[in-house]
Amino acid sequence: MYYHKLGKLPAKRHTTFKKEDGSLYREHLMGLEGFSGISSLLYKEHYPSATLRMEELLSPEKSSQNADSKLDYWHFRTAKLKHFDNVIHSRRPLMGNEQCEISVSTCTVTEAFRNASHHELYYMDEGRGVLRSEFGLLSFVPGDYISIPKGITYQFEFEAEAKYLLTQSLAPIYFPRRYLNKMGQFLEHSPVCERDIKVPTELDPQLQSGEVPVTIHRNGRYFRQVMEKSPFDTVGWDGYLYPYAISIHDFEPIVGRLHMPPPIHQMFESAHFVVCNFVPRLYDFHPDAIPAPYYHSNIDSDEVIYYCEGNFMSRSGIEKGSITLHPAGTVHGPQPGKTEASVGKKETNELAVMIDTFAPLKVYSCARDIQVLDYNESWIEKK
Numbered sequence: 001m002y003y004h005k006l007g008k009l010p011a012k013r014h015t016t017f018k019k020e021d022g023s024l025y026r027e028h029l030m031g032l033e034g035f036s037g038i039s040s041l042l043y044k045e046h047y048p049s050a051t052l053r054m055e056e057l058l059s060p061e062k063s064s065q066n067a068d069s070k071l072d073y074w075h076f077r078t079a080k081l082k083h084f085d086n087v088i089h090s091r092r093p094l095m096g097n098e099q100c101e102i103s104v105s106t107c108t109v110t111e112a113f114r115n116a117s118h119h120e121l122y123y124m125d126e127g128r129g130v131l132r133s134e135f136g137l138l139s140f141v142p143g144d145y146i147s148i149p150k151g152i153t154y155q156f157e158f159e160a161e162a163k164y165l166l167t168q169s170l171a172p173i174y175f176p177r178r179y180l181n182k183m184g185q186f187l188e189h190s191p192v193c194e195r196d197i198k199v200p201t202e203l204d205p206q207l208q209s210g211e212v213p214v215t216i217h218r219n220g221r222y223f224r225q226v227m228e229k230s231p232f233d234t235v236g237w238d239g240y241l242y243p244y245a246i247s248i249h250d251f252e253p254i255v256g257r258l259h260m261p262p263p264i265h266q267m268f269e270s271a272h273f274v275v276c277n278f279v280p281r282l283y284d285f286h287p288d289a290i291p292a293p294y295y296h297s298n299i300d301s302d303e304v305i306y307y308c309e310g311n312f313m314s315r316s317g318i319e320k321g322s323i324t325l326h327p328a329g330t331v332h333g334p335q336p337g338k339t340e341a342s343v344g345k346k347e348t349n350e351l352a353v354m355i356d357t358f359a360p361l362k363v364y365s366c367a368r369d370i371q372v373l374d375y376n377e378s379w380i381e382k383k
Contacts, residue, residue, distance in 0.1 A: 001038065001197075001240050001241065001242065001244060002184070002194065002197075002240065003238070003239070003240055004199050004200075004238065004239070004240075004242060005236075005237065005238035005239075006135070006136055006200060006201070006202075006203055006236065006237055006238075007043070007136075007203045007234065007235050007236030007237060008043065008235050008236040009043065009236045009237075009238055010043075013027075013041060014027065017043060019045075025043040025044060025045065025235060025236075026043070026044045026045075026046065026047055026048060027041060027042070027043060027044075028041070028042040028043075028044055028048045028134075029041050029042075030042065030134075030151060030152070030239075030241055031241060032149065032172060032241065038239070038240040038241045039239050039240065039241050040135070040237050040238065040239025040240065040241040040242055041237060041238060041239055042134060042135075042234050042236075042237040043234065043235050043236045043237065044233050044234055044235070045205060045207055045229070045233040045234075045235060046228070046229040046230075046233050047228075047229075048231065050227060050228040050229060051225055051226065051227055051228070052211060052226045052227065052228055053226045054223060054224070054225050054226070055223065055224050055226075056221065056222070056223050056224075057088065057215070057222040057223060057224055059088065059220070059221055059222045067096075067362035067363060067364055067365075068362060068363040068364075068368065069360060069362045069363075071327055071329055071330065072327070072376065073324075073325075073326060073330060073332070073375050073376040074323075074324065074325035074326075074327075074363060074367075074371065074375065075317075075318075075322060075323070075324050075325075075371070075372040075375035075378075076094060076322065076323045076324075076325075076367050076370045076371055076372070077319060077321065077322055077370050077372060078094075078104045078163075078306075078321040078322070078323060078370060079319065079320070079321045080369075080370045081104060081105075081106060081366075081370060083106050083107065083161075084105075084107055084109075085107060085108060085109060086109065086111075087109045087111040087113050087215050088215065088222050090105045090106075090107035090109050091103045091105055091166065092104055092105055092366050093364050093366070094323065094363070094364055094366065094367040095304070095325060095361040095362060095363050095364060095367060096168075096361060096362060096364065097272075097357060097359045097360060097361055097362060098170075098359065099169065099170050099171065099271070099272035099273070099357075099359060100118075100167060100168060100169045100170070100270070100272055100273055100357060101118070101167070101168045102165070102166070102167055102168075102304060102355060102361075103165075103166040103167075103168070104163070104164070104165055104166070104306075104321075104323070105162075105163065105164055105166060106161065106162070106163045107161070107162060108158050108160070108161050108162065109156060109158075110155060110156060110157055110158065111155065111213070111215055112153060112154070112155045112212065112213065112214045112215065112231065112232075113153070113154060113155065113214065113215050113216075113217070114151065114152065114153045114154070114214055114215070114216045114217070114225075115148070115150050115151075115152075115168065115216075115217045115218075116150065116151060116216050116217065116218040117150060117170070117217065117218045117219045118150055118168035118169055118170060118217070119147075119148070119149050119150045119168070119169045119170075119171070119172050119173050119270075120146075120147070120148045120150070120166060120167070120168055120169075121145060121146070121147050121148075121166070121167045121169070121173050121268065121275065122144075122145065122146040122147075122148070122164050122165070122166050123144075123145050123164060123165040123166075123248070123306070123353050124140055124141070124142055124143065124144045124145075124146065124162065124164050125142065125163045125164055125165060125306075125308055125321070126142055126161070126162055126163040126164075127142065127158050127159070127160060127161060127162025127163060127164070128140060128141045128142060128158075128159050128160075128162075129156060129157045129158040129159045129162070130156075130157045131146060131148075131154055131155075131156055131157075131243060131245075132154065132155045132156075132157055132204070132232055133148075133152055133153065133154035133155070133200065133232070133242075133243055134152060134153050134154075134231055134232060134234050134237075135152070135200045135234065135237060135242040135243060136200030136201065136202050136203040136204065136234070137200060137201070137202045137203075137204055138198065138199070138200045138201075138243055138244070138245055139198070139245075140198075140245050141247075143247045143248045143249045143308075143351075144198070144245045144246065144247050144248075145245060145246050145247070145248065145267070145268075146243065146244075146245045147173055147243060147244055147245070147246075147268075148243045149172065149241055149242075149243070152242075152243060153214055153231040153232070154243065155232075163321070165306050165353060167273075167275070167355060169270050169272065169273070170272070171270045171271035171272055172270065173268050173269070173270045173275075174268065174269055174270070175192070175267075175268060175269070176266050176267075176268070176269045176274075177269070179191075179192075189254075191251050191252045191253065191254060191267075192246060192250060192251055192252070192267070196246050196247065196250040197244050197245075197246050198244060198245040198246065198247075199242065199244050200242060200243065200244075203234060203235065203236070204232070205232065205233050205234060205235055206230035206232040206233055207229075207230070207233060208230065209228075209229060211226050211227070211228075212226070212227045212228075212229065212230045212231065213225070213226050213227075214226075214227060214231060248267075248277050248279060248308075248351065248353070249279070251267060251277045251279050253265070253277075253279050253280075253281035253282075255281055255282050255283075255284065255285075256284060256285075257284055257285055257286040257289065258284050258286050258289055259284050259289065259290060259291065259292075259293060259294065260284075262276050262354065262356070263276070265277050265278055265279075265354070272357060272358050272359060273301075273355055273356060273357040273358060274355070274356050275353065275354070275355055276353075276354040276355075276356070277351075277352070277353060277354075278305075278350055278351065278352040278353075278354065279350075279351060280310070280347070280348060280349045280350070280351065281347065281348060282346065282347050283342075283345055283346055283347055283348060289343075290339060290342060290343055291313065291342040291343070291345055291348070292313055292314050292333075292334045292338050292339045292341075292342035293314055293333055293334065294333060295331055295332065295333030295334075296331070296332070296333060297328075297329070297330070297331050298326060298327070298328045298329075298330070298332075298356070299328060299329075300328060300358060301328055301356040301357055301358050302325065302326070302327045302328055302356070302357045302359075302360055302361045303324075303325070303326045303327075303332075303354065303355075303356050304323060304324070304325050304354065304355040304356070304357070304361070305323065305324050305352050305353070305354045305355075306321075306322075306323050306352060306353045306354075306355075307319070307320065307321065307322045307323070307324075307350075307352050308320065308351040308352055308353065309350075309351045310348070310349045310350035310351050310352075311348075311349065311350060312350050312352070313334075313338060313341070313342050313345070313348055313350065314333065314334040314335065314338045314342075315334075315335060315338070315378075316335050316338070316378060317372070317375075317378060324375070325361065325363070327360065327361070328360065332379075335378050335379055336379065336380070336381040336382070337381075
C-alpha cells in the first residue's frame with residue numbers, strides 16, 4: 001500500500017512522545033516479514049499487551065476433516081446458509097486448501113476480532129457501516145472490498161444485516177504488479193487507481209476502562225484475549241500497513257474487438273490465488289465477435305465464481321449469491337444455447353467475483369448442505 005498517516009505523531013520515531021500529564025504514549029510497531037516488510041507505527045494511550053487472561057474457545061468442528069476433494073462440477077446456493085450472530089460460527093467455510101479458505105457469511109456480528117495467521121479480503125455483497133480498527137474508522141458500502149492484513153484488531157459496526165464473501169490467505173494480498181511502476185504507482189492502463197482507494201480517515205480513541213474481549217483466530221483455532229483496556233485507543237499512526245477498501249464499481253473494465261481472457265478482469269493477487277471482477281461492460285465489437293467465453297480448461301487452477309447480481313450470459317439456473325467451482329482438469333464454458341444467444345449483444349450488466357487458486361480446493365461439509373446436485377447436467381443439451 002501507500003504511505004498514510006493519521007492523528008498525533010512525534011517528529012521522530014522511537015522518541016519520547018508525552019501526554020498532557022507527562023506520561024508517555026506507547027509505541028506499537030506492526031509489520032510484515034519481521035522487520036523487513038511494510039509496517040506502520042502506532043501510538044497508543046495504554047499498554048497494547050495488557051491482558052487480563054487468555055483462553056481457548058470451543059471452535060466449531062473443523063469442517064476440513066470431512067472435506068470432499070472429488071473431481072466434479074459444483075454449484076452452491078449461499079442464500080440457504082444459516083444466520084449466525086457469533087464471530088466464529090458466522091464464518092461458514094465453503095472450500096479451501098492449505099493456503100487459503102473461502103467463506104460466506106450472513107450476520108450482524110460486532111465483536112472485536114483479530115486474525116493472527118491469515119490476511120483477509122472481504123467482499124461486501126450486502127450491508128453498509130463502519131470498520132473500526134486500531135487505525136481508525138473506515139466506512140464501507142455494498143460492492144466494497146475490504147483488505148485487512150493479519151494481526152490487526154478490528155470490529156464491524158453494521159447498520160443492518162450484512163452478507164459477505166471472505167477469502168483468508170496465508171500470504172499477503174496485493175494489487176497486481178503489472179498495474180504498477182517500479183515506484184508502486186498505478187500505471188495509466190490500470191483499471192483502478194489511487195483515487196479509488198478508501199483509507200481510515202478518522203481516529204476515535206476508546207479510552208474507557210473495563211474488560212474488553214477480543215476473539216483471535218490462529219490456524220483454525222480460536223482464542224479469547226480479555227484485555228485490560230480497549231485496543232482501539234490509537235491517537236496517531238503512520239506507515240504502509242493498514243486496512244483499506246476499494247469498490248468493485250470503481251473497476252474500469254478493459255474491452256476489445258474479440259473476447260479477452262479473465263486476467264484483464266484481475267483486481268488482486270496473492271502468492272497462491274488471484275481475484276478478478278466481472279463488471280458491467282461493453283461486449284466485444286468485432287462484427288463477427290462471440291461475446292460468450294469459449295470452452296476452456298483450468299489446467300493450473302481451480303475457478304470459483306461468486307455471482308453478485310445481474311444476468312449471466314453464459315449460465316442458466318444461477319441466482320444472487322450462487323457460487324460455482326470448476327476444478328482444474330475439467331472443461332467448462334457456456335451452457336447450451338448461450339453462445340448463440342450472445343452473438344450481436346452489445347453489453348452486459350453482470351456483477352461477479354472470481355477467485356482462481358493455484359492449488360486444488362476441497363469442499364467443506366457445510367457447502368454440501370447447499371449444493372445443487374445436478375449442476376453437471378446443465379451442459380446437457382435438452383432435446
